[in-house]
Amino acid sequence: MEMDRISVADEGVQSRRAPDLEPIVITEDLWKVYRSGKLEVAALRGVQLEVMPGEFVAIMGPSGCGKSTLLHVVGGLAQASRGRVLLDGNDLAKMSDGERTLLRRHKVGFVFQRFNLLPTLDARGNIAIAQHIHGDGFDPHRFEVVTGLLGLSERLSHRPTELSGGEQQRVAIARAIINEPKILLADEPTGNLDTKSSESVLRMLRQLNQELEQTIILITHNPEAAAYGHRVLHMRDGQIVDGVPAD
Ligand SMILES: Nc1ncnc2c1ncn2[C@@H]1O[C@H](COP(=O)(O)OP(=O)(O)OP(=O)(O)O)[C@@H](O)[C@H]1O
Ligand SMILES: [Mg+2]
Numbered sequence: 001m002e003m004d005r006i007s008v009a010d011e012g013v014q015s016r017r018a019p020d021l022e023p024i025v026i027t028e029d030l031w032k033v034y035r036s037g038k039l040e041v042a043a044l045r046g047v048q049l050e051v052m053p054g055e056f057v058a059i060m061g062p063s064g065c066g067k068s069t070l071l072h073v074v075g076g077l078a079q080a081s082r083g084r085v086l087l088d089g090n091d092l093a094k095m096s097d098g099e100r101t102l103l104r105r106h107k108v109g110f111v112f113q114r115f116n117l118l119p120t121l122d123a124r125g126n127i128a129i130a131q132h133i134h135g136d137g138f139d140p141h142r143f144e145v146v147t148g149l150l151g152l153s154e155r156l157s158h159r160p161t162e163l164s165g166g167e168q169q170r171v172a173i174a175r176a177i178i179n180e181p182k183i184l185l186a187d188e189p190t191g192n193l194d195t196k197s198s199e200s201v202l203r204m205l206r207q208l209n210q211e212l213e214q215t216i217i218l219i220t221h222n223p224e225a226a227a228y229g230h231r232v233l234h235m236r237d238g239q240i241v242d243g244v245p246a247d
Contacts, residue, residue, distance in 0.1 A: 022053075022088075022089065023050040023051055023052050023053075023086075024051050024052065024053050024055075024087070024088055024182050024183050024215050025049060025050065025051040025074055025085070025086070025087060025183060025217070026049070026050050026084070026085070026086040027047050027048060027049040027050075027070075027073075027074065027083065027084065027085050027086075028048065028083050028084040028086075029046045029047075029048065029082065029083035029084070030044050030046065030047040030048075030049075030070075030073060030080055030082070030083035030084070030085060031044050031045060031046060031047075031080060031081045031082035031083050032044040032066070032069050032070075032073055032078065032080055032081050032238075033081040033082075042238055043066040043069040043238055044066050044069055044070060044073065044080075044081075044238045044239075045066075045237065045238035045239050046083070046238075046239060047066075047070055047083075047235075047238070047239060047240055048240065049070075049074075049233070049240060051183070051215060051217060052215075053182075053213070053215055054209070054213045054215055055215055055216075055230055055231065056205070056206065056209040056215075056216045056218070056228070056229045056230050056231075057216070057217050057218070057229055057230065057231050057232075057233060058217075058218045058219075058220060058225070058226035058227075058228065058229030058231070058232045058233070059217060059218070059219050059220075059226075059232075059233045059234075059235055059240075060219075060220060060221065060223065060226050060232060060233070060234050060235070061234055061235030061236055062236065063221075065235045065236050065237060065238065066235055066237075066238040066239075067187070067219045067235055068187050068219065069238075070235070071185045071187050071217065071219060073085060073092075074087065074185065074217070075087075075104060075108045075110060075183075075185045076092050076100045076101075076103060076104045076108065077104070077110075079092075079093070080092070080093065087103065087107060087108070087182075087183075088107050088182050088183075090103055105133070105134060105179075106134070106179070106181070107181055107182040107183065108181050108182070108183055108184075108185060109176030109177045109179075109181035109183070109184040109185065110176055110184075110185050110186075110187075111169070111172055111173050111176050111184065111185070111186040111187070111189045112172075112186075112187050112188070112189070113187065113188040113189065113191035113192050114192065115160070115165075115168040115169055115171070115172045115192075116172065117160040117168055117171055117172060117175075118160075119159065119160055119161065120159070121159070122156065122157050122158055122159050123147075123152060123155050123156045123157070123158055123159075123160075123163065123167075123171045123174075124156040124157065126160070126171050126172075126175055127143065127146075127147065127171060127174045127175045127178055128143065128178075129175075130175045130176075130178050130179060131143070131178055131179060134178075134179040139178075142178060142180070143178065145212070146174050146177060146178055146212075147174055149204065149207055149208060149211060149212070150170040150171075150173060150174050150204050150208075151170065151200070151204065152167070152170055152171060152174060155167055155171075164197065165192060165193050165194070165197055166193055166194075166196075166197025166198075166200050166201055169189055169190070169192075169193060169197070169201050170200075170201060170204060172189075173186075173189070173201070173204070173205070173208075177208065177212075177214060182215060183215045183216070183217065184205075184208075184214055184215065184216045184217070185217050186205070186216065186217065186218045186219065187219045188219055188220060188221065189201060189205075189218070190202060190220065190222070190225055191220075191221075198222075198225065202225055202228045203228075205218065205228065206228050216229075
């Protein structure tokens with residue numbers, strides 16, 4: 001039943017009529033307040049964001065300004081304290097934990113600074129396992145396209161310890177997008193990489209965006225990395241500050 005609800009929104013009449021006009025992500029006055037004991041930290045303070053299908057959006061900002069929190073809330077890993085997130089038309093606050101988990105599995109790909117690959121599996125296994133978890137089984141065509149675009153075709157039988165950092169991150173990206181998520185959320189994916197590997201990862205993200213029309217939100221500290229996006233947004237103190245006059 002949970003699946004039905006998700007697929008209804010996915011194949012909704014509205015999105016069929018105007019597939020490119022509905023944002024994949026909308027946040028409205030999004031707040032996230034962390035409470036530990038008496039201490040409260042407002043990590044998000046009214047974020048307004050819209051991301052259209054096919055966009056590659058970079059988000060920059062100083063440490064602690066709420067970038068990771070925003071990505072977690074948008075991707076359904078954490079709940080908002082106030083405001084709304086619409087992910088491909090689904091209001092995350094109105095879903096049960098189980099429904100949110102399914103939505104995440106079907107519509108969101110995550111990449112983090114740490115690669116989180118399974119050490120006992122080779123690259124092929126690390127990517128294919130995501131297709132099995134997804135439940136639709138192995139899709140050889142998609143596998144070939146994604147691993148080809150990420151330059152992994154010759155590395156598929158290597159285990160993580162036999163791969164460079166850049167290659168490991170590319171495996172993690174392949175795993176994240178193998179099931180054709182509506183959006184890829186990447187939190188400092190080049191944070192652990194040297195300049196050369198960073199560039200290759202960023203180039204490939206751009207290629208995934210251009211050739212597979214993969215929608216991407218990229219979080220980074222690095223202006224050169226952010227420049228790979230179509231649009232660069234700046235966060236400060238829990239808000240997106242672009243276009244907001246300084247006080
Ligand atoms: N689980 C948590 N519990 C309490 N406070 C938290 C938690 N996670 C984040 N915070 C606080 O919320 C604020 C935003 O953190 P967040 O991790 O989103 O920042 P960031 O912009 O991603 O920083 P960085 O660039 O260092 O990764 C910070 O003040 C942080 O200390
Ligand atoms: Mg962070």
